[in-house]
Amino acid sequence: MGNYLLRRFILLIPVLLIVSILISSLIYFSPGDPVRVMLGLRANEEAVAKIRAELGLDKPYYIRYWKWLKNVLQGNLGRSLQRNEPVLQLIAERLPATIEMTFFALMVAVLLAIPAGVISATRANTWVDNLLSFLSLFWISMPGFWIAMIAIMLFSLKMGLLPISGRGGPLWTAEGLRYLALPGLILGIRQVAIISRLVRAGMLETLSEDYVRTARSKGLSERIVIYKHALRNAMIPTVTIFGLQIPELLSLSVIIETVFAWPGMGRMLVDAVLKRDYTLVQGIVLVYALIVILMNLIVDLLYSYIDPRIKNE
Amino acid sequence: MTALDSKARPRDFTDSYLRTAVRRMKKDKAAVAGTFIIGLLILVALAAPLLTKYDPLEQNYDELLLPPSASHPLGTDQYGRDLLTRIIYGCRYALLIGVGVVIIQFLVGVSLGLIAGYFGGSVESAIMRLTDVMLSIPSVVLAVTIAGFLGGGIQNVIIAVSAIGWRAYTRLVRAEVLAIKEKAFVEAARAIGCGHLRIILRHILPYTMGPVIAYSSLAVGISILWAAALSFLGLGAQPPTPEWGAMLADGREYMMDAWWIATFPGLAIMFTVLGFNFFGDALRNALDPKMERERR
Numbered sequence: 001m002g003n004y005l006l007r008r009f010i011l012l013i014p015v016l017l018i019v020s021i022l023i024s025s026l027i028y029f030s031p032g033d034p035v036r037v038m039l040g041l042r043a044n045e046e047a048v049a050k051i052r053a054e055l056g057l058d059k060p061y062y063i064r065y066w067k068w069l070k071n072v073l074q075g076n077l078g079r080s081l082q083r084n085e086p087v088l089q090l091i092a093e094r095l096p097a098t099i100e101m102t103f104f105a106l107m108v109a110v111l112l113a114i115p116a117g118v119i120s121a122t123r124a125n126t127w128v129d130n131l132l133s134f135l136s137l138f139w140i141s142m143p144g145f146w147i148a149m150i151a152i153m154l155f156s157l158k159m160g161l162l163p164i165s166g167r168g169g170p171l172w173t174a175e176g177l178r179y180l181a182l183p184g185l186i187l188g189i190r191q192v193a194i195i196s197r198l199v200r201a202g203m204l205e206t207l208s209e210d211y212v213r214t215a216r217s218k219g220l221s222e223r224i225v226i227y228k229h230a231l232r233n234a235m236i237p238t239v240t241i242f243g244l245q246i247p248e249l250l251s252l253s254v255i256i257e258t259v260f261a262w263p264g265m266g267r268m269l270v271d272a273v274l275k276r277d278y279t280l281v282q283g284i285v286l287v288y289a290l291i292v293i294l295m296n297l298i299v300d301l302l303y304s305y306i307d308p309r310i311k312n313e
Numbered sequence: 314m315t316a317l318d319s320k321a322r323p324r325d326f327t328d329s330y331l332r333t334a335v336r337r338m339k340k341d342k343a344a345v346a347g348t349f350i351i352g353l354l355i356l357v358a359l360a361a362p363l364l365t366k367y368d369p370l371e372q373n374y375d376e377l378l379l380p381p382s383a384s385h386p387l388g389t390d391q392y393g394r395d396l397l398t399r400i401i402y403g404c405r406y407a408l409l410i411g412v413g414v415v416i417i418q419f420l421v422g423v424s425l426g427l428i429a430g431y432f433g434g435s436v437e438s439a440i441m442r443l444t445d446v447m448l449s450i451p452s453v454v455l456a457v458t459i460a461g462f463l464g465g466g467i468q469n470v471i472i473a474v475s476a477i478g479w480r481a482y483t484r485l486v487r488a489e490v491l492a493i494k495e496k497a498f499v500e501a502a503r504a505i506g507c508g509h510l511r512i513i514l515r516h517i518l519p520y521t522m523g524p525v526i527a528y529s530s531l532a533v534g535i536s537i538l539w540a541a542a543l544s545f546l547g548l549g550a551q552p553p554t555p556e557w558g559a560m561l562a563d564g565r566e567y568m569m570d571a572w573w574i575a576t577f578p579g580l581a582i583m584f585t586v587l588g589f590n591f592f593g594d595a596l597r598n599a600l601d602p603k604m605e606r607e608r609r
Contacts, residue, residue: 018446023458030462137594141586143538145545146561146579153568153575251453255542259565269454270546273461281458289449296449 008297012290019289020282024068027278028061034081034276055081057278068282077286078279082272087283091265095287098257098264100171101184102249108188109195109245114231114238116192117199122226124204136193144252148186148259155182165261183260187252191245198241202234209233236307243299247292337599344595347530350588358404367395369402369555378571388573390563392553396573399555400581406556407537407585410471414536415529417475422482423525427513429483430490441487444480452477456539460548467556470549474539478532485528489521523600530593534586541582557582 035051036043052058056067071078077087120129156164168179206212207230215225254266261267265284272280338344357364373393381388387396429440447455460473493499494517502516541558543549550556552563557578564575 015446015449018443019450022446026459026462031464032462137590138583138587141534141538141590142583143541143545143558143561143579145542146575146582149561149565149568149575150579153572157569247448247451251451254451254453254457255546258546266454270457270461270548273457274547276462285450285454285458288451288454292449292451 005297008300012293015293016286016289020069020072020286021065023282023285024065025061027281028064032276033057034278037275038082068279072286077283080272080277080280082275082277082280087280090268090280091283091287094263094265094268096170097167097262098250098253098266101180101187101257101262101264102246102253104171104180104184105187105191105249105253106242106246108185109191109249110242112189112192113195114199116196117238118203118226118231120196120200121203121207124200129200132196136197139190139193144186144190145255145259147190148183148256151182151186152259165259167263183256183262187249187256190252191249194248195238195241195245199234199238202237203230206230206234232306236303239299239302239306243296246295250288250291334596334599338595341595341598343591344599347588347590347592347595350584351592354404354408354585354588357401358408361401361405364401365395365398367398369394369399370553378567378574380571381573387577388571390560390574391567391571396560396577399560400557400578402555403557403560403578403581404585406467406550406554407541407582410467410474410540411533411537411585411589413471414474414478414540415532417471418479418482418532418536419525419529421475422479423486423518423521425479426483426486427490427518427521430487431494431509431513431517437487440483444483447477447480452539453542456543457546457548460543465547465549465551467550467554470540470543473543473548474536477539478536481528481532482525485524486521489524490517493517493520524597527593527597527600530589530596532593534589534593537582537589538586 033048033052035048035055035057038051039047049058056064059067068078075088077091079085080087080090083090116132120132123129152164155161162182163179166179168175168177170176171180207226209230212225212230215229216222220229250266253264254269256262257264257266258270265287269281269284271277272284338348371394373389376385376389376393378391379385379389379393385395385397387400389395390399425440425444429437456473456477459476460469463469463472499512499516502512507516540549541556541561544556544558545562547562550559552559560578561575564571564573564578568575
């Protein structure tokens with residue numbers, strides 16, 4: 001097990017390396033200049049050249065990348081070009097808000113999608129199943145940011161029930177929850193639409209297995225058959241799906257964070273991209289990739305917990 | 314060679330296979346609804362100037378933020394432009410982006426998938442590692458970064474959205490190729506001296522197309538959603554382009570006073586994406602390669 005973990009961690013390195021090369025090439029070869037963003041359109045050429053030299057932006061691509069990489073290996077992601085603060089510190093300030101929203105959304109998704117999927121599967125092809133399947137198709141056809149806008153109009157502006165935007169505090173405080181409710185629910189329910197369909201498919205397959213018939217013929221109650229015998233096995237493909245949904249959740253959170261002015265990494269990314277803040281963008285993308293990879297690792301470990309037959313070799 | 318070609322091959326991705334698919338589609342209500350919606354969208358996009366007497370870009374300061382009425386069925390925006398007109402013209406952008414993205418993704422993704430599946434070995438692992446790496450960057454993060462650095466505009470949105478979706482094609486096609494390339498007719502083609510290119514294009518590619526085409530319809534819808542999101546973030550279509558996502562971004566500032574600006578373009582997006590989702594789902598069922606194989 002320890003060996004396996006170690007190997008997975010070593011495999012992390014080339015992936016992160018390629019991600020960083022991809023992003024830095026994109027940054028280097030695309031138009032735009034952070035110094036001009038800083039100094040405005042009427043900056044004189046001398047000042048621009050001077051600051052470019054100071055920031056090392058006049059150096060060729062491979063020298064810039066090498067210097068960045070050396071710093072990263074020492075745990076230093078550089079300084080933000082526009083804010084002049086360490087990138088690591090800026091990310092550390094924003095990361096909790098992003099993780100909080102994503103975690104909340106994932107919990108919403110798990111709590112709603114599993115029962116919805118089970119109900120659909122046990123009542124397959126009845127009106128309940130058809131309604132749920134129509135609703136999820138409907139929901140995933142709507143842009144998330146638009147749902148967010150409509151929700152703000154209805155619940156915040158018209159009814160005044162929930163705050164329009166921002167973050168009220170940590171997840172465990174009442175104020176924090178009030179602010180998190182709308183963005184977190186919108187992010188989560190979208191995933192319910194996708195995950196519940198997959199839980200349904202997994203359940204349907206499991207329910208046709210021999211051991212389920214055996215359990216039924218033993219006279220076990222339907223409840224026990226479904227939740228104890230079938231669900232646990234149906235959960236194996238589902239856990240994969242949750243693993244795949246995490247990048248998806250992080251993806252959508254970039255948009256939802258922007259709509260709700262949520263002080264997370266996604267909003268900072270959009271801002272940093274618009275301002276050509278190279279170091280900050282590179283740091284944020286790297287951290288996103290790291291989260292996704294670590295989450296995949298956790299999901300793989302979860303498999304062997306749910307299904308002891310699967311061994312991580 | 315032609316004789317062997319036609320006799321040794323199982324049923325093609327043509328004639329009766331397609332006819333069966335069309336027959337299945339006709340019986341499916343969702344397919345009919347999807348076809349109707351997509352047809353309507355194409356019609357509206359083509360006939361845009363005939364459908365409205367207003368100009369999508371011309372500002373009219375006498376008619377700012379008017380609520381829906383007889384002369385402006387969906388109201389006007391903060392520059393006095395007719396919202397219905399802008400939504401009608403927006404259809405062109407949505408279809409252009411959706412189809413443009415899918416063509417690029419298709420070309421890149423299918424080629425890589427064919428190469429990976431056919432040649433195997435280190436070529437395959439290099440390509441599949443690359444898709445794994447791409448998978449570790451959340452798609453919006455990648456799209457935002459690409460669109461942001463390339464600068465706004467429809468063309469760059471198409472590039473940015475294409476960059477996040479091609480890997481699905483690669484995985485799909487590779488899996489299909491792995492199943493097909495060991496078949497006898499491929500071996501026969503190889504035995505009579507067909508080159509790699511001919512085997513891939515003539516003998517393998519057609520059989521991978523069923524799932525790929527069904528996925529493409531869904532991908533058009535997904536791409537339209539992503540592109541709208543990029544425009545909404547200010548990284549895509551720039552004002553005054555009547556693109557739906559950009560229009561919603563405009564509406565954000567007027568949510569209190571003019572709900573219609575923040576509502577109708579979103580409905581247009583939903584309607585469009587729903588159409589492609591209906592169609593794609595039905596197509597996937599109709600072209601289901603498993604059912605086809607079992608009957609063989």
